[in-house]
Amino acid sequence: MSTADTMNPFKAAVHNGVQTYYGTADDRVRSIERFDRAQCEAALKLPGLQKTVEQAARRRLRYFDKVATVLHFEDHGQDFLRWELDAKGLVIGCEPFQGFVWKGKRVIGHEGLRPGDIVRYHSRGESTSGGCIRYPLQDVERMKGSAA
Numbered sequence: 001m002s003t004a005d006t007m008n009p010f011k012a013a014v015h016n017g018v019q020t021y022y023g024t025a026d027d028r029v030r031s032i033e034r035f036d037r038a039q040c041e042a043a044l045k046l047p048g049l050q051k052t053v054e055q056a057a058r059r060r061l062r063y064f065d066k067v068a069t070v071l072h073f074e075d076h077g078q079d080f081l082r083w084e085l086d087a088k089g090l091v092i093g094c095e096p097f098q099g100f101v102w103k104g105k106r107v108i109g110h111e112g113l114r115p116g117d118i119v120r121y122h123s124r125g126e127s128t129s130g131g132c133i134r135y136p137l138q139d140v141e142r143m144k145g146s147a148a
Contacts, residue, residue, distance in 0.1 A: 008021060010023070010028055010043065025052045025053050032060050035057070040058075063092075068086055068087040068142070068143055069084075069085040070084050071083040071119060073138060074136050074138045075138075076135050079097040079098045080099075080102060083102060085110055090106050091104065091106070105122065107120070113137060113140050115138060115139055117136065118134070118136060120133075
């Protein structure tokens with residue numbers, strides 16, 4: 001296996017002992033939605049990368065630059081385990097599910113959150129509407145060097 005094969009973030013499944021890769025621009029753009037920063041950077045180094053795939057990887061890298069804090073929730077079987085916040089405490093990412101529900105909520109007191117804390121939030125544009133997440137935080141990551 002060549003070094004290029006080990007660095008290719010577009011690896012797909014192995015079939016009958018043969019490593020397969022996502023090759024179409026459509027498949028590659030969809031896979032980038034789940035890439036981390038290192039995978040995006042590796043993708044941009046691939047020769048012959050399709051323009052739309054390059055744009056998707058650069059867009060994903062810009063997104064990572066906005067993330068200031070990552071909240072990891074304890075797993076109690078809920079549909080989300082991680083929220084990504086910008087510098088103002090706005091939820092800009094939610095994994096693995098329910099992003100459509102949580103993106104846009106503003107976390108109250110996000111600067112002081114620690115593992116074990118309960119997260120309180122406001123809904124976007126509604127100063128009196130909000131609530132709290134009943135699942136305690138497992139970990140809080142403060143991102144260094146974010147542009148946010």
